[in-house]
Amino acid sequence: MAGGGTTAGRSVTARALAVLGAFDSTAPRLTLSEIAERSGTPLSTAHRLLGELTGWGALHRRPDGRYEIGRRLWDLGLLAPVQLELRQVAAPFLLDVHTATRDTVHLAVREGRSALYVERVSGRESVPVVSQVGSRLPLHATGVGKVLLAAAPDDVVEAVLRAPTRETRHTVVEPARLRREVAEVRRRGYARTAEEMSLGTLSVAVPVWVERPAGPAVAAALGIVVPSHRRDLLRLVPVLEVAARGIGRELARADAFR
Amino acid sequence: MAGGGTTAGRSVTARALAVLGAFDSTAPRLTLSEIAERSGTPLSTAHRLLGELTGWGALHRRPDGRYEIGRRLWDLGLLAPVQLELRQVAAPFLLDVHTATRDTVHLAVREGRSALYVERVSGRESVPVVSQVGSRLPLHATGVGKVLLAAAPDDVVEAVLRAPTRETRHTVVEPARLRREVAEVRRRGYARTAEEMSLGTLSVAVPVWVERPAGPAVAAALGIVVPSHRRDLLRLVPVLEVAARGIGRELARADAFR
DNA sequence: CCTGGCCTCCCGGCCAGCGGAAGGAGGCTG
């Protein structure tokens, strides 16, 4: 019997987490063997862990035998600070902007070298966009991304400028030009893009400033995406600014309250 | 050394899950000792598990030392079917209803003997309501709850009627009267409440029917909450019905697509 | 300076978890 001989130092918890980690947005529903393979766990081990995770409610087993994320993990996820603080505070303001403009409105925060989309309001008549809540998109090719990039520490800016991906034929990838854009965003207080992430859409975005004991900081970026035939893009900047200031004020209050 | 002697059969995974389970909406931020106590885990064991969970990103440790749910669990939660299928399909329709009415709109599903609030659209000018995304409220005291109750199997109805909680002085708790209301909801196709869950608000709700291979079924309930001085509550029923039918159709399509 | 609360780290015994392998269920093919 091989026994635990080949466990290679991975702890039980690490294996259980690896099993959970097998799920992602490209694979939200998996069979036992897929999970075993994706998590690098022997079949029978995966089977046992899945039994426990399912029993607790972290996962759910469908009638067809496949596994998916369970309600209990959904619940836990709702307790994450990004959800509990940012989203709940910001949602009504995004709604205001959407009501005034009828376009797709986004709220994103920086996570490493990506923009993490935290909230989105988009009706059925809005332009189709790639971003969803939970998506991570590059900092250099979206409106909210550029705002977050302009507010990021220098080492992040340098790392992003070193290898900007080309998303469409309009994506700006020249480091010098990106550097100029970042400076411009800092000066003007808003960012704009034209078909740099997906063809047929323009975007503008502004920072959400929050007063903290340590001084003002950019906590998020608020942006709007419109079809590319629109001419009056900059008209939206004041609308976004009003909402962003409202969000910032509420966040500062929430911070003070702890 | 006590060793594993007193483990009482709880598996490692069960302990790790117990640690996660220490978090809930009333306690989204916890210290090590609180977690140890709430999860019934010895301090040093909790400490070790927290280290692993934090390392993986399931939890996050704040500068002040307390733990909270991490981004990675938030991500995973977004993959739950309730989020991925229902919410994403329904969100634009809730938005439509909100735009037309400016009131707070809810989508809920039944989970056991509770109504689980899955999505909510509410501006800043809407009436304040207790429900949040992820809340569980009683089936007998809310609009969406009554709709879900009317669609529930008999044993659930009986169980709910046996011990209805009194939420406000207007809550209907007499089993006979509740039974009559359920029959009425089934006949009329909508439910209404008047200050039964929180004072100062009325609500109406309709079922979301989905065509399935096994026949039509109520997948969710769509409801709206308005301040109690409004007189034209029933005017909203057709609005909700249009949206509910739209959601049902999209869900059936999504089902077919798998 | 002491006290108390809270966190971090250490260590050796022991049992819970490990995973290969056999067997079952179901579906597709020739």
Add this chain to the structure above:
DNA sequence: CAGCCTCCTTCCGCTGGCCGGGAGGCCAGG
């Protein structure tokens, strides 16, 4: 309809990873 394949479930004895008491550190308050 037999044969084959894929996928899932269960079994079981060995062993290495987990357990948790306790020592010690850190910090705030008295």
